[in-house]
Amino acid sequence: MIHSVLKTSRFLNPHREALGLTSVVGDFVCHLALSSMKQINSKVDSSLCTLAPSKEPSIADSVSASGNGTISSMSVQSTPEIEKKFVHHVYDAIAPHFSATRFAKWPKVSSFLSSLPLGSLLLDAGCGNGKYLGLNQDCSFIGCDISPSLIKICSDRGHEVLVADAVNLPYRTGFGDAAISIAVLHHLSTENRRRKAIEELVRVVKKGGHVLITVWAVEQEDTTLITKWTPLPEKYVEEWVGPGSPRARTPSPLPLESIPESEESSTGENIKVCSETNVYRDLEEEKHIKNQQEYFVPWHLPYHRAEISGASAHALAAGLATKDDRKGAVVYNRYYHVFSEGELESLTTGINNARIVDQFFDKSNWCIILEKTA
Numbered sequence: 580m581i582h583s584v585l586k587t588s589r590f591l592n593p594h595r596e597a598l599g600l601t602s603v604v605g606d607f608v609c610h611l612a613l614s615s616m617k618q619i620n621s622k623v624d625s626s627l628c629t630l631a632p633s634k635e636p637s638i639a640d641s642v643s644a645s646g647n648g649t650i651s652s653m654s655v656q657s658t659p660e661i662e663k664k665f666v667h668h669v670y671d672a673i674a675p676h677f678s679a680t681r682f683a684k685w686p687k688v689s690s691f692l693s694s695l696p697l698g699s700l701l702l703d704a705g706c707g708n709g710k711y712l713g714l715n716q717d718c719s720f721i722g723c724d725i726s727p728s729l730i731k732i733c734s735d736r737g738h739e740v741l742v743a744d745a746v747n748l749p750y751r752t753g754f755g756d757a758a759i760s761i762a763v764l765h766h767l768s769t770e771n772r773r774r775k776a777i778e779e780l781v782r783v784v785k786k787g788g789h790v791l792i793t794v795w796a797v798e799q800e801d802t803t804l805i806t807k808w809t810p811l812p813e814k815y816v817e818e819w820v821g822p823g824s825p826r827a828r829t830p831s832p833l834p835l836e837s838i839p840e841s842e843e844s845s846t847g848e849n850i851k852v853c854s855e856t857n858v859y860r861d862l863e864e865e866k867h868i869k870n871q872q873e874y875f876v877p878w879h880l881p882y883h884r885a886e887i888s889g890a891s892a893h894a895l896a897a898g899l900a901t902k903d904d905r906k907g908a909v910v911y912n913r914y915y916h917v918f919s920e921g922e923l924e925s926l927t928t929g930i931n932n933a934r935i936v937d938q939f940f941d942k943s944n945w946c947i948i949l950e951k952t953a
Contacts (some may be wrong), residue, residue, distance in 0.1 A: 590721065590754045618928070652850035655775045657749050657770050664899055665875065665914040667725055667767045672890035672900075673880050673911060674728035678708035687941050688761060689714060691791045691948070699756035702783060704745055704776075706761030709733035712740075718756075723748070745776040750783045758784050759791045762944070764923075765915050769927045774926045781933045781951050789936070790949040794918045797872060799943045809912065872919065875912035918945050 658667075670677065692715045695701065699718040703711055706722030707729055713720050723743035724730050726857040733740040743749050745763055758780045767773045780790045782942045799805055880891060894900035901910045923945045924938060930949075 590750050592749055592751050593888055638705040642818045655769075655771045658744070658746070659772075661914055662766065663670065665912055668890075668894070668899060669878065669911045669913050670726040671728040672886065672894055673878055674708075674726060674732060676880055676884050677878070678729065678732050681708050681710055684714065685761070685793075685942065686711060687939070688759065688791065688793070691759070691789075693717070695757055700754070702748075702750065702758040702780075704743075704748060704758060704760050704780060706733060706738075706740060707761075709738045709740065711759065711761065712736075712738045744763060746772050748779045748783055752782050753785045753788075755784045755788060757789050757791075761791075761793050762795065764792065765794045765917060766913070768914060768916065770926070774929070777926055777949075778930055781930060781949060784951050786951050786953060788951045790933070790951070791946070791947070792923065793941075793944045793946045794923055795915060796940065796943050796945045797917045797919045799917075801943070803804070805874075806875065808915075809877075810871045811875065872917050874915045874917060876915050878911045878913055879903065879906055879908035880911060882909070885924050900933050922943065923947050 627801045656846045688711060692701070692711060695715055695718050699715075701715075701718055701720050703709075703720060703722040706712060706724050711720075711724055711731070712722050712733065720738070722733060722738055722740040724733070724740070725742065725744055728741050730740050730742050741749070745754070745767065760780055762778065764773050764776055767776060777790075777792065780792065784790060812900065880887060887909060891900060894911065895902065899911070902908075903910050920940075924935060924947060927933060927935060927947070927949065932953040933949045933951050935947055939946050
């Protein structure tokens with residue numbers, strides 16, 4: 580594995596600490612290097628494997644535009660507590676069980692990867708258990724994920740991977756031929772962080788390179804799934820980034836019109852008013868569901884799983900997970916921002932060096948393919 584880590588390091592931006600990669604991440608990568616001596620074949624051209632010059636500005640010096648002006652990139656890169664607790668912590672805790680359920684490849688993603696030219700170098704940002712790494716044998720793949728537990732699974736499978744944040748990729752500008760981000764952006768809790776993640780994907784590919792992004796959609800094909808999710812009525816915004824976890828507020832009840840006594844009569848007029856009120860309530864509930872985009876989506880980790888005694892015990896003690904004795908599982912909540920139609924495309928509006936070459940809806944996901952133009 581030492582060979583693999585050293586090869587991957589050739590693509591890294593030298594300002595890794597400025598990019599927000601903590602010493603914990605470095606220690607983890609070093610641990611992987613020392614704990615395994617696997618040799619991994621690579622087709623990467625050595626001419627691509629030089630570090631970016633030290634004069635290259637760090638991302639932390641840049642700014643990201645928003646509807647309210649400019650937001651400092653450091654603010655965007657500060658991980659909100661809700662993501663730490665309900666994304667990072669959760670996937671570390673459920674990694675082996677999650678990985679065991681993630682083996683099928685989406686046809687659209689497979690088609691994109693199969694279409695890459697011979698010898699292409701691809702980054703899978705948010706690679707999970709690495710199911711897409713190496714899918715096209717004619718290309719070279721590297722991956723990253725925020726979860727050390729998932730990265731260890733990838734490493735054990737012989738993939739070139741490291742721990743990294745989607746809004747803070749540690750790679751050189753323009754090092755790759757293509758990049759993918761599959762089911763990642765919906766775990767980012769602010770619009771600015773989602774936009775920044777797209778900017779990072781575009782940054783790391785060459786001019787003419789393509790980026791495929793998929794996210795969960797509001798418009799789920801199986802509408803019964805939504806009934807199993809916990810809605811979070813308040814949208815997470817930039818000012819919630821800080822040391823405290825944003826509170827999930829209870830939605831105010833839908834307004835119901837009372838029936839004045841004067842309207843009650845033997846003619847049944849009161850029944851008419853009740854009927855109108857129920858229709859109004861149903862319409863409001865339907866509208867609320869359609870407008871809802873922030874959810875906690877449960878993950879049931881069976882009691883018999885080996886990992887139940889470690890991270891799960893801690894999560895239960897800390898109140899970050901609950902027990903469901905009926906299903907025999909520890910239940911974790913994962914934070915999701917599900918995307919409405921056109922929302923993913925709108926995030927690319929301010930990215931001047933990329934254009935949308937395809938957009939589509941597939942398996943309850945909104946998807947776009949970008950091309951870097953400069």
